[in-house]
Amino acid sequence: xxxxxxxxxxxxxxEYINGVELFLDFAYSSGRAQGNEILCPCSKCxxxxxxxxxxxxxxxxAIGFLKGYKIWVNHGEEISSLxxxxxxxxxxxxxxxxxxxxxxxxxxxxxxxGPNEEAKKFYNLIxxxxxxxxxxCQTFSTLSFIIRLYLLKCLHGWSNASFSDLLQLLxxxxxxxxxxxxxxxxxxxxxDLGLDYKKIHACPNDCMLYWKEHETDNFCEKCKxxxxxxxxxxxxxxxxxxxxxxxxxxxxxFPLIPRLQRLFMCSNTAESMRWHEEERSKDGKLRxxxxxxxxxxxxxxxxxxxxETRNVRLGLTSDGFNPFRTMSISHSTWPIMTVVYNFPPWLxxxxxxxxxxxxxxxxxxxxxxxxxxxxxxxxxxxxLWEMGVETYDVSRDQKxxxxxxxxxxxxxxxxxxxxxxxxxKGRLACSCCNYDTHSSYLRHSHKMCYMxxxxxxxxxxxxxxxKKSFNGKKELGSAPTMLEGIEILEILxxxxxxxxxxxxxxxx
Numbered sequence: 001x002x003x004x005x006x007x008x009x010x011x012x013x014x015e016y017i018n019g020v021e022l023f024l025d026f027a028y029s030s031g032r033a034q035g036n037e038i039l040c041p042c043s044k045c046x047x048x049x050x051x052x053x054x055x056x057x058x059x060x061x062a063i064g065f066l067k068g069y070k071i072w073v074n075h076g077e078e079i080s081s082l083x084x085x086x087x088x089x090x091x092x093x094x095x096x097x098x099x100x101x102x103x104x105x106x107x108x109x110x111x112x113x114g115p116n117e118e119a120k121k122f123y124n125l126i127x128x129x130x131x132x133x134x135x136x137c138q139t140f141s142t143l144s145f146i147i148r149l150y151l152l153k154c155l156h157g158w159s160n161a162s163f164s165d166l167l168q169l170l171x172x173x174x175x176x177x178x179x180x181x182x183x184x185x186x187x188x189x190x191x192d193l194g195l196d197y198k199k200i201h202a203c204p205n206d207c208m209l210y211w212k213e214h215e216t217d218n219f220c221e222k223c224k225x226x227x228x229x230x231x232x233x234x235x236x237x238x239x240x241x242x243x244x245x246x247x248x249x250x251x252x253x254f255p256l257i258p259r260l261q262r263l264f265m266c267s268n269t270a271e272s273m274r275w276h277e278e279e280r281s282k283d284g285k286l287r288x289x290x291x292x293x294x295x296x297x298x299x300x301x302x303x304x305x306x307x308e309t310r311n312v313r314l315g316l317t318s319d320g321f322n323p324f325r326t327m328s329i330s331h332s333t334w335p336i337m338t339v340v341y342n343f344p345p346w347l348x349x350x351x352x353x354x355x356x357x358x359x360x361x362x363x364x365x366x367x368x369x370x371x372x373x374x375x376x377x378x379x380x381x382x383x384l385w386e387m388g389v390e391t392y393d394v395s396r397d398q399k400x401x402x403x404x405x406x407x408x409x410x411x412x413x414x415x416x417x418x419x420x421x422x423x424x425k426g427r428l429a430c431s432c433c434n435y436d437t438h439s440s441y442l443r444h445s446h447k448m449c450y451m452x453x454x455x456x457x458x459x460x461x462x463x464x465x466x467k468k469s470f471n472g473k474k475e476l477g478s479a480p481t482m483l484e485g486i487e488i489l490e491i492l493x494x495x496x497x498x499x500x501x502x503x504x505x506x507x508x
Contacts, residue, residue: 007065010268012279012344020060023075024053030076039074041066047074062346134176142178143189150190197254200376201227202361204248206369207500211376223500252359253376256338257384259355260312260404261391263340270395273342277309280344289313289341289407298407305403310393312384312404315339319415320365334360334370336377341407369499370418381406436480455479 006019027038037050042059043066045051051059071077131142140148153163160183167186170177180186190196201210203220210217210227218227229246264270276290289295295313299306317339320332336358341348360366360373383389384404391402409419417424422431426448430437438452454464454475464475 004070010272011061011064011346012272012275017061020057023060023072024057026077027072027075028053032074032076041069041072041074043067131178133178134174146179146186146189150186197252197359198376199247200251200253201247202249202251202373203227203500205501206366206372209251209372209375249361251361251373251376254356254358256355256357256377256380257389260340260384260402261389264310264391264393264395264402267395270393272344272347273312273340274309275344276313276342288345294407298405302405305405308400308403310342310391310400310402312402313341314381314404314406315341315408315410316406316419317410318370318419319411331362332365333362334366334373336360336374338377339410364501365418367418368421369501371421371497372499432482433480434483452477 003019003022006015006022009016009019024038027033032038034050036052038053038056039045039047040049040051040056040059041047042056042063044063045059046066047069133140133142133145149163149166152158158166163186164181164183167179167181167183170179171181180189187196202208203210203223203225205220205223205225207220207222207225208214214221219225220227225248227247229248263273276288280288280290282291284291286292305311315338316336318334318336320334322329322331323333324331335356338355338357339348340353340355343353347353357377358373360370366373381404384402388401388403390399392399409416411419413424416422416431420431422434423429424431427439427441428435428437429439429448430450438450438455440449440451441447442449451471452475454461454470455477456479457464457475459478463469467473
C-alpha cells in the first residue's frame with residue numbers, strides 16, 4: 001500500500017516534494033519503466049507521454065499531479081492494493097467554510113446586545129447548512145447542493161433562465177427536494193457568502209458614476225443626459241415612481257478587500273502568501289518578481305511595509321474584448337484584473353488567483369475616461385495602502401493589519417495609454433523618453449518614425465558611430481532621464497480633467 005496523501009498538499013510544500021521523490025522511486029522500482037523513461041502523471045501529460053525522471057519531477061512540481069489517478073496502475077501498483085477510501089473525505093466541509101468566512105463575526109459577537117447583521121447572515125446560513133436536501137439525505141445539505149450547482153453554472157456558462165428551468169424541473173421530478181425555485185432566490189442565498197458584486201450606474205457618455213453623493217441623481221451633472229434608458233414600452237407613470245427603470249450603463253465592481261482577506265482564511269493559501277519571503281530561493285537568479293529590481297527598490301523605499309511579509313503585492317492588468325464571439329458586432333468590454341504576487345510563480349498567474357475587480361461595459365472602449373470607472377478600485381487601494389484592514393491569519397491563528405500596494409500594470413500599448421494618460425502615438429509616443437522623444441515624420445508614408453534608440457547604448461559602443469546602417473548620422477547623445485513621480489504630480493497639479501464622450505474638441 002502506497003501513501004498518496006501527499007498529492008493533496010500544495011506543490012511547494014515539503015510533504016508534496018518528498019511525495020514526488022517517493023513516487024518516482026516506486027515507479028522506477030516497479031519494472032514499468034522503459035529504459036530511463038516512465039509515463040508522466042502530471043495534469044498536462046495525463047499518462048500519455050514518456051519522459052525521463054528529471055522531466056517528470058519538473059512537471060509534477062510545476063503543473064501538479066493528475067487528479068483522480070488514485071491507483072497507480074501505469075506505474076506498477078495493483079488494484080488489490082487500493083486502500084479503503086473514507087467516505088467522510090468526500091463530503092463538503094460546509095461548517096468549516098462558514099466558520100472561516102464569518103470567523104470575526106463569531107469572535108466579536110459574544111456580547112449581550114444580540115446578533116448584528118453579519119451574525120444574522122451567519123446563523124441563517126448555518127440553519128440552511130443543517131437542512132437536509134431531502135428526507136434521509138446524508139450526502140448533501142441544501143446549502144452544499146446549491147453551492148455545487150451554482151459552481152457548475154459558472155464553470156459551464158449556463159444562462160440564468162436555464163438555471164431557473166433546471167431548478168423547476170428538479171422540483172417537479174422530486175417534490176421532496178428542499179431547493180430554491182429560481183435563480184434569483186439562489187443568488188440571494190449565495191450572496192451572504194460574499195460571492196457577489198456591486199452594481200454602480202454610470203453616465204452613458206462616461207462623464208461620471210452615480211456613486212456616493214451622486215447616487216440618487218437622475219441626470220448627469222456634466223452632459224445632462226438621463227441616467228435611465230428611454231423605452232416606449234415602459235409606462236410613464238411608473239417611470240415617475242422610479243419603477244421599471246433600466247439604467248443606461250452599469251459598472252460592476254467586485255470588492256477587492258474581502259477577497260484578499262479570504263486568502264488568509266484558508267491555511268494553504270495563508271501559508272502561500274508568505275512564500276515570496278520564507279520559501280523563495282535567494283541565490284540571485286530571476287525566478288519570481290521578488291527577485292527583480294522593481295520589487296527590491298520598493299522594499300528599500302518602504303521598509304515598514306516590507307517588514308510584514310503578509311502585506312500584499314498587486315499587479316493590475318486590463319484589455320478590451322468582444323464578448324459576443326463574432327467580429328461582425330463592434331463591441332468592447334473592459335475587465336480590470338488584479339494579480340497577487342505573494343504566491344509562488346506556479347500559482348500567482350493561475351486563473352483562480354487572478355481577481356476580477358471591475359467590469360466596464362461597452363459597446364465602446366472607455367478610452368481616457370477609464371479613470372471615471374477606476375474610482376471604486378482606487379478607493380480600495382488607497383485604504384489598503386494608507387490604513388490597512390484587520391485580517392485574520394488562520395495559519396498563525398492571529399490577527400494583523402493587512403496592507404497592499406500596487407507595484408505595476410500589465411497591458412499592451414493602447415491600454416497602457418489609457419491607464420497612464422500618456423499618449424503612445426504621435427511625436428511624443430515613448431512614455432520613457434517623454435518630452436525628449438526623438439521622432440521624425442515620414443512625408444510619403446504619412447507615419448512617425450523613431451530612430452534614436454542608440455542613445456541607450458554604452459558611450460563607446462561601435463553602433464553609435466555607424467552611420468550607414470542607421471539614419472546617416474553619428475549618435476553622440478545620452479539617454480533621456482525618466483520622469484519621477486514627484487515631477488509628474490507637479491505637472492498635473494493644476495490639470496483639469498474633462499471626462500465624457502460628448503466634450504467639445506479644442507482647436508489645434
